[in-house]
Amino acid sequence: MPRASRLLELMQFLRRRRTPVSGQELSKTLGISIRTLYRDIALLQEQGAEIQGEPGLGYVLRPGFTLPPMMFSVEELEAVVLGARWVAARGDSRLRTAAEDVVAKIRAVLPTAMRDQIDEVMLTVPVVEEPLTVDLSALREAIRTERKVTLTYQDEAGAGTRRTVWPLLIGFFDRVMILAAWCELRADFRAFRIDRITRVEPSDARYPGRRHTLVEEWRKRQKKPAPARN
Incomplete structure (x- = not known):
């Protein structure tokens, strides 16, 4: 697994846990050695992630830190784009504009390869032809x-x-x-x-x-x- 993907998976796992999780459990979940886990945690801490704990006591991620949008996985990007297209097809003009703006903002900060994933996403939704009667x-x-x-x-x-x-x-x-x-x-x-x-x-x-x-x-x-x- 590429290191960037591994760091993202580690962050996502810690986000889902509200209580400290042991290094052994983390390393087993990620399929890496305990030494590699310690290096990954140290790297995330250097980048600003407030991961508290130490070997033998467990680790917990305090709220407030988010990874940049370029750390989205392909499946996460597909989910975001599909959801935005669904809203654009069914919402009012303000929601439609907001949905389009969300995709544009994410697209603007993605590397080229991942931008292509948005442009060529294989999932779509049907357009609702009946206009809304109220705002x-x-x-x-x-x-x-x-x-x-x-x-x-x-x-x-x-x-x-x-x-x-x-x-x-x-x-x-x-x-x-x-x-x-x-x-x-x-x-x-x-x-x-x-x-x-x-x-x-x-x-x-x-x-x-x-x-x-x-x-x-x-x-x-x-x-x-x-x-x-x-």
């Missing part, structure tokens, strides 16, 4: 700031209603996007199809409670076999 950035901002919004929403029969909701999550599915929210009209959690929302009116009013608590409660409800109706 998702308003919903995302309301979710981030835990603020209520009023939706104009159409049911399957085309009847329109106005709902004041507490937006929690946006789910991206293969052919449809869903807004999970607490609906004040129904006094319960509801799932709203994004393509049936015709208007979003942001509010300055914060909804009661914290979003993460509501999300946990919503997730518990999803495990119960109860039909959801709007």
